[in-house]
Amino acid sequence: MTLVDTDAFLKDLYELREIGRFKTGVHRPTFSPQDMESRRWLMAKLSACGLDASIDGIGNVFGRHPGPGPHVLCGSHIETQNEAGWLDGALGVVAGIALARAGLPVDVCAFADEEGHFEGGFLGSRSIIGDLTEAEIDLSRNRTDGGSLRDALQAAGLAGKPRIEIDPSRYKGFFEMHIEQGTQLENAGLRIGVVSGIVAIWQYRLVIAGQQDHAGGTTMAERKDAGLTAVRLLAAIDAEFPRVCGERSTWTTGRIALSPGAPSIIPGKAEVLFQFRDVSMAVLERMEDTLYRLVRETNRRERCQIVVEALSKAIPALCDPAEMAALSAAAEALAPGAWQVMPSGAGHDAQNIARKIPASMLFVPSIGGISHHWAEDTKDDDLALGVAVLGDAVRRYLSAA
């Protein structure tokens, strides 16, 4: 027996999947026409469930429960990475709709740009807790096309709108449902993950200045090849990071751009996007120290200089024990023995909300662990079980002393 209408929940998810559809996934970069269409779709859905729906000056879509508290906040994000999956983010927002439809006293929020299409990262969830300044909005640019955030907000019709901040006293807690984005549940044959903590992501831009030159006329001894310096630094990171990382640390080079990028020209500039993740501040700081040490060593050895710019340094978050207890009880009731407690390797809006109100997360399996790719998927049965567990957990949590 479940509080939640899982058929209506799946129908909502499939409806949202059609907005910006790309193969079996979706393409809804933040503030693109497809993204804005999905935000309008969401406002209509929230209103239909009896919530007061609005959109704010950073693109957060908020549905406020009109009745008395205590309230719970539910949500995630609905923009996506480029040509990415249909569930990442969307699942947690649509789960919020399902809980509201079931009559639970929930506010629902889709936090803007969790995916970090714009510099800064987590714009929506940072804005809603009062951690995003107007000055930072002024400076932020799109990481793909370099356009300013202000221009994007203007084009989306959001310029000048006030930004919503949450009142922590309104909420007993925050819940975010999400796909696992890994293979731990699948490999263990489990269906529900109760999240114990969320890693922090520390992101860096490495800019290497060389000398653009002809690839034939310039001898190996003379050249200042920014691309080669990038390769040497990244090879050093590849060798050194395993010695300083934590047991579940990850580190990733997502982009290497050589300028001008032609076959017969020695790259005069290289730009690298690098990030690492861990749940422990001590490990994060050790990895950062190592990055800066390797850059200093490389700069002493190479003819091209590397400049490091820290783009974002989030704080790892531990999930609230009382919410974890409610999620665990609900999981054991609806899927006995088929759940586990586990950390989140990905960053989520919940890590910001956790700074103001107790927060927790619930994971459902990702088929093949595929994420941030249009092939991302989860079985309907697992989606339905997940939202049922979430609804039951919120009921238990609200009724606890």
Added chain:
Amino acid sequence: MTLVDTDAFLKDLYELREIGRFKTGVHRPTFSPQDMESRRWLMAKLSACGLDASIDGIGNVFGRHPGPGPHVLCGSHIETQNEAGWLDGALGVVAGIALARAGLPVDVCAFADEEGHFEGGFLGSRSIIGDLTEAEIDLSRNRTDGGSLRDALQAAGLAGKPRIEIDPSRYKGFFEMHIEQGTQLENAGLRIGVVSGIVAIWQYRLVIAGQQDHAGGTTMAERKDAGLTAVRLLAAIDAEFPRVCGERSTWTTGRIALSPGAPSIIPGKAEVLFQFRDVSMAVLERMEDTLYRLVRETNRRERCQIVVEALSKAIPALCDPAEMAALSAAAEALAPGAWQVMPSGAGHDAQNIARKIPASMLFVPSIGGISHHWAEDTKDDDLALGVAVLGDAVRRYLSAA
């Protein structure tokens, strides 16, 4: 005393610099509107000097001397790398105009796409010696935007035009004037280089297939990071190539593209443009063997597989001794003691023309060795001296037994 009107020569060069101007350089990628404008400008110039001007089906602009032989062919190319220098290529073509204006029996040719904006490389000079098939034209794509060569020819109004082939019996020889694209002349305080041979460029595309995944949810042990495999291979090349290269070999990675190129996504695909150059076939083959060996070793060790595609493998060319003797005599007459014999580290159209008729090259200094960049430059005095030496050398060569 010189045959050549060096003032008119400089005036022509400065005129051509205005077409597609970018800062102090030019931007004329092959078959762009700016490039086609420069080809029309060239045809008008050739006609004004009494040559029969035409453009062929691959974009070669040809000026045919109407009088009796023996003839000499002069030329180079007029398209440029992106946002590159004003002299690279243009110099050798405009020098041909100057020799025609001086009444020497020269044909002048601007060979299309020496810069290799399209796959295959050296399309124009390979076409004119009969070494470019229609099938290769069918397959060739723009290396920057992926558009087909056929579409580019159509858009430029060249589709369906016949392609010119040279009759080797018409020519006593070929001369190409060019900037050095290095610092050897400048560092030695010399003003003229008589080229002894031209390196061949062997170009490769390395495509690495991984698995696109979320950068947080996928552990280091699980991931198939195509970008990391690229870095490891390039680091291995960096370590190994110095052991197998020749004394003046060069090798260059001009582009690394990670797909999708976002900060929080493990690259599912990496594409690398890699090339090396030498004057010796034995050294070229040794470097290629090493590349394939390192790829095989990497493929055995890594979870991502690398596929190597050879894009172009030119043949190194030695310059004609009689032409070198004429260039040396002219250089000693006009710049006593201020010249040297030297190899060319860059590839040039002359290496293809040399397969059909005796060929040689003359270098003038590049300020700071800068090339393939808009800051590329050469002193007017050196340009004027160079064209005077070229004219005198062609006169000596034609009048020799």
